[in-house]
Structures are given as C-alpha cells and as structure tokens.
Amino acid sequence: MTLRPPTERPRVLQMQGIAKVFGGTTTALRDMNLTVNEGDFISLLGPSGCGKSTALRLIAGLMQPTQGRILWEGGRGKDDLGVVFQEPTLMPWATVARNVFLPFRLRGQSYDSVKDRIAEILTLVGLEKFADSYPRELSGGMKMRVSIARAMVTNPRLILMDEPFAALDEITRQKLNIDLLTLKAKIGCTVIFITHSVFESVFLADRVVVMAARPGRVSAEVAVDAPYPRDATFRTSAEYAAHTQVVSAALLQAIEEHA
Known part of the structure; x- marks a missing residue:
C-alpha cells in the first residue's frame, strides 16, 4: 500500500525483489522493493523481527541477498556510504x-x-x-x-542509521533528532533511519516506509510533506499529529498482516 508517491528525485539505489533466508528455513525478507532517491530522509518503521536491520545490512554490503538485486545509480555504490549502529562502537x-x-x-x-x-x-x-x-x-x-x-x-552519498537513539533518554533523543536534521541539511546527504517510534519517524522523515513482518516486506509508504527545518514546535502542531495518525494506522495494518 502506498499512501502517497515519493517526490521524484534522482535515484540513489533500488532494492528489487529482495529475499533473505537464514539457515535455509528462516525467511527474514521476501519481495522487498524500495527506491531511495537523492536527498531522501527515509524512516524504516516496523515491529521487531520485520527485517529492518537485515535490509540495512544488505544495502551496506555486509551480507548478500538470497534473491533479488540492489542497483546503485550514479555513484560509487556501497563504497560511498556511512553507517551508524545502535551503539556508538567507539x-x-x-x-x-x-x-x-x-x-x-x-x-x-x-x-x-x-x-x-x-x-x-x-x-x-x-x-x-x-x-x-x-x-x-x-x-x-x-x-x-x-x-x-x-x-x-x-x-558519503548515503547514511544508514540503525536505531541510533533508542538507548538515550527522551530529552537527549529529541535534541539529537533536531541536530541530525540540521546536520543533514548542511551536508546534503541521503539518510535511511531505522526506528520503532512512530513519533520519531514522522519528525525526521519525508518518507516513512512501514514494514510488515514474517517475511519482512514493505507494507506502506507515507509521505511526510511538512517542510524543513523542523523544530520542537513541529511536535506540537496539528500537522504533526495528523501525520502520526496516518503512520500509526499504517503500522497497525502491517502488524495485522503478520497476525
């Protein structure tokens, strides 16, 4: 289900019919299709076990898909990216x-x-x-x-972020959300950001990609067309509330698809 098409921009990469099977029996992803455009801020949102981190590792080249392909366009591909993990790993x-x-x-x-x-x-x-x-x-x-x-x-052309703020307190997390958007605007990169939070996904992204689990796949894409820069006042706006309601409904449908 696509609630609104993404803004047309030059492509960075496409995931086409991606499947990932572990141990010959556990299907983490099946028929995963995703287009990433130049300048996107994409939030990958979904329940635990839906394959969000697996998708990120495939894009990073840390593992190979069982089926399908990842096509990079107009750049150096997976050699031109940065990765931020859940822990700082310093x-x-x-x-x-x-x-x-x-x-x-x-x-x-x-x-x-x-x-x-x-x-x-x-x-x-x-x-x-x-x-x-x-x-x-x-x-x-x-x-x-x-x-x-x-x-x-x-x-780098693309930044992959795997729940980097999940372990932080809410005040620090919200401050880093704002700082991340400011930094992205200054550097001009493309971001794929994994989160379990509807509120964080809407605040950060211009596209929220909702995933269903078992097997993992894209269930919905929701455009968040609120302008940047976004600050703390956006969190209390009617526009923000409306977007979170749409994304929450899409996430509930994705969970019901699994059930």
Whole structure:
C-alpha cells in the first residue's frame, strides 16, 4: 500500500525483489522493493523481527541477498556510504578526533591531510571542544554524536542509521533528532533511519516506509510533506499529529498482516 508517491528525485539505489533466508528455513525478507532517491530522509518503521536491520545490512554490503538485486545509480555504490549502529562502537583507546579519523585511515590517508575536515565535522556536531577527549569522558549522547560525525566525515552519498537513539533518554533523543536534521541539511546527504517510534519517524522523515513482518516486506509508504527545518514546535502542531495518525494506522495494518 502506498499512501502517497515519493517526490521524484534522482535515484540513489533500488532494492528489487529482495529475499533473505537464514539457515535455509528462516525467511527474514521476501519481495522487498524500495527506491531511495537523492536527498531522501527515509524512516524504516516496523515491529521487531520485520527485517529492518537485515535490509540495512544488505544495502551496506555486509551480507548478500538470497534473491533479488540492489542497483546503485550514479555513484560509487556501497563504497560511498556511512553507517551508524545502535551503539556508538567507539575505540576506547582513541580520542574523539582519532575515532572520527577512522574512515580516512581505512582509506590509507594520513591524519594531517584530513585534520581540518575532522575539526569541521566536530564543530558541526558541537564537539569541537572535545577533540582530545576519550569516550569514557563523554555522555551517551556525546558518544552518539561522535559516531554520527565519523559516519558523515567523508561526505558519503548515503547514511544508514540503525536505531541510533533508542538507548538515550527522551530529552537527549529529541535534541539529537533536531541536530541530525540540521546536520543533514548542511551536508546534503541521503539518510535511511531505522526506528520503532512512530513519533520519531514522522519528525525526521519525508518518507516513512512501514514494514510488515514474517517475511519482512514493505507494507506502506507515507509521505511526510511538512517542510524543513523542523523544530520542537513541529511536535506540537496539528500537522504533526495528523501525520502520526496516518503512520500509526499504517503500522497497525502491517502488524495485522503478520497476525
């Protein structure tokens, strides 16, 4: 079910007829179809076990589909993306700046050649004063900012985010939602963001993709046409409430499809 078609933009990738079977018996995804367009902010929303994280890992190239294909268009494909996991996964022995340097190091670049870019991205995430700090000295929200900075420092075409704010308190989570939208606007990337929260999905996304479980597949796509930038006042608006009602209904239908 598509409640509203996505805005026409140049494509980044297409998932066509994707299936993923584990152990020959457990079908995590079946007939998963998704088009990702340049500049999209897509929230993947669905019940636990619907294959959201599996879909993200397939896009990242961390595993291969059992059936179907992922087509990248007009770019470097899966080599041109950043990933933010549920946990910050920082190196405890390295400073904030050296953690953010990691993608460059893996490419064989020297620290001195990219230190200005690292300083720039740390300023964008509000951590310019913590470049020489270690993860143990940071709060949970600050650690996640480092993880986001590391994913975005190379200016990737696509950012994949797997419930990055789920473990944070509500106040920190809402603040990071706003900061993420601000950062995306400045960098100009495309984002796929996994969440279990209807409220978070509507606040962040211009497209909410609702997935049904067992096997995982797209059940609905809901366009959130509220303009950016969005701030705390958007959360209390009638427009926000209306969108959350539509997405909640689509999620309930997806759950009933599984039942």
